[in-house]
Amino acid sequence: MSAPAVRGRLTMRGAPGYEEARVGRVFNARKPERYPAAVLEAVDAEDVAAGVRLAIENGWNVSVRSGGHSWAAWSVRDDALLIDLGALRSLDYDEETGIVAAGPATRGGEDLAPYLAERGRAFPGGHCPSVGIGGFLLQGGQGWNGRLKGWACESVVAVDVVTADGEHVRADPTQHSDLYWAARGAGPGFPGIVTRFHLRTYPRPAAMWHDTWTFHLDDAEAVIRWLHTVLPTLDRRVEPVMAATRLTDVPLHEGVAHPGGTVLLLHATCMAGSDQEARALLAGLGDCPVAGRELGHVTAPTSIAEESAAQAGQNPEGYRYAVDCAWTDAPADTLAPLLLDIWRGLDTEHSFSIWYGWAPERALPDMAFSVEGNVYVATYLIYDDAADDARYRQRVHAQTAAIARDGGVGVYLGDTDFTARNDRFLSPAHHARLEEIRAARDPHGRIASYLTSDPAGLNVHA
Numbered sequence: 001m002s003a004p005a006v007r008g009r010l011t012m013r014g015a016p017g018y019e020e021a022r023v024g025r026v027f028n029a030r031k032p033e034r035y036p037a038a039v040l041e042a043v044d045a046e047d048v049a050a051g052v053r054l055a056i057e058n059g060w061n062v063s064v065r066s067g068g069h070s071w072a073a074w075s076v077r078d079d080a081l082l083i084d085l086g087a088l089r090s091l092d093y094d095e096e097t098g099i100v101a102a103g104p105a106t107r108g109g110e111d112l113a114p115y116l117a118e119r120g121r122a123f124p125g126g127h128c129p130s131v132g133i134g135g136f137l138l139q140g141g142q143g144w145n146g147r148l149k150g151w152a153c154e155s156v157v158a159v160d161v162v163t164a165d166g167e168h169v170r171a172d173p174t175q176h177s178d179l180y181w182a183a184r185g186a187g188p189g190f191p192g193i194v195t196r197f198h199l200r201t202y203p204r205p206a207a208m209w210h211d212t213w214t215f216h217l218d219d220a221e222a223v224i225r226w227l228h229t230v231l232p233t234l235d236r237r238v239e240p241v242m243a244a245t246r247l248t249d250v251p252l253h254e255g256v257a258h259p260g261g262t263v264l265l266l267h268a269t270c271m272a273g274s275d276q277e278a279r280a281l282l283a284g285l286g287d288c289p290v291a292g293r294e295l296g297h298v299t300a301p302t303s304i305a306e307e308s309a310a311q312a313g314q315n316p317e318g319y320r321y322a323v324d325c326a327w328t329d330a331p332a333d334t335l336a337p338l339l340l341d342i343w344r345g346l347d348t349e350h351s352f353s354i355w356y357g358w359a360p361e362r363a364l365p366d367m368a369f370s371v372e373g374n375v376y377v378a379t380y381l382i383y384d385d386a387a388d389d390a391r392y393r394q395r396v397h398a399q400t401a402a403i404a405r406d407g408g409v410g411v412y413l414g415d416t417d418f419t420a421r422n423d424r425f426l427s428p429a430h431h432a433r434l435e436e437i438r439a440a441r442d443p444h445g446r447i448a449s450y451l452t453s454d455p456a457g458l459n460v461h462a
Helices: 018-023 046-059 106-118 133-138 177-183 219-233 275-285 303-316 332-344 386-405 426-442
Strands: 009-012 040-042 063-065 082-084 093-094 099-102 156-163 169-170 192-200 207-216 238-245 263-272 298-303 320-328 352-357 375-383 408-410
Touching: 009 018, 009 133, 009 408, 018 040, 018 082, 018 177, 046 238, 046 332, 082 093, 082 099, 093 106, 093 426, 099 106, 106 133, 106 303, 133 238, 156 177, 177 426, 207 219, 207 352, 207 375, 219 238, 219 263, 219 275, 219 352, 263 275, 263 426, 275 298, 298 386, 320 386, 332 386, 375 386, 386 408
Parallel strands: 040 082, 063 082
Antiparallel strands: 009 040, 093 099, 099 192, 156 169, 156 192, 207 263, 207 298, 238 263, 238 352, 320 375, 320 408, 352 375
């Protein structure tokens, strides 16, 4: 092996500390049985470039980890050099332009959101606060106030990239525009390593409110029909999410006991110019058809910090996760029984499944990201026994595949595991264009791409 020209810690396979370097920052406790040749914990962008050159010298492919939240641990590849970007968490705000420059391991809720809030600014960062912005933005970025502001990657104005040859470039609409196009939606198929994102920020909304209902699972079909009716007319500032959850910390009317098992939590949030405006917008949900039978209902001010804390509680560390998702345009009558099949089967304390009303109403800008639908469905089976891995993985992927077959249009990369189930994540034309960019930018295939058990089925809709 050539002498490394890197400054960060380089841990070879078999050396002390290798296992921690390999999977210590993987969020999912279901660790992969894949073993990189070495792990480089890069200290800065120059070290990333040195790492790529080291990989070229030694004939290794390169895989990349920003936050470690990929459910399938895409960054952990056999015989590759895993470049861990955990130290790249810098933040630099330009008051004149409103642009913040952020390292890829910056956590959206724990780092970026409070940093911007102190400056009166906001960004449509991810719902789960500990997710690194690197994977989040490359995959599209489904974030707070996204129904109004769009996909978070739409607010990326430039990216600093180390190429597959170990060179530094800045990509934006006028230079290296092919990489800029790919960086907004290609996910792990991006043919380079982003070392810094330049993000357009927005004035911090004056008010944020939530409207939260707790329902019996038996009322699910009526509630789903109601939401599908209301969704096309709902103001873009209102973000409606219904979760089937077994957690007991849900709103309950005084004197009402939690029935045990799974309940439905309809949680709508709204960012607006005033408290009065937020409340009026949330009232756009209209009259609930099962009002009077709900277990609890509360409307109150909230904040990104409070919402992030709740998200962290629903997505606890130290557990094993089996996850899948689907975009669907299916009508309520088709979707409801498929959702109930999932929701009635939730059987661990933290497992949950969501219906997220998106209802796109505009053409997407010219970028790699290109698949979305009326409703987003995602299921997170959360458990602690390795003996349950096969059972829970089979269940979540089979149940999600049923939704994909009947009205589904594809998936969002952030909640996928192509080692178990492929589906479309880019339009066919955008996928073909990305492959052309990859061939031009990385002709030797040095940067690890999508991790799938079925390469022929990649980006093929069921």
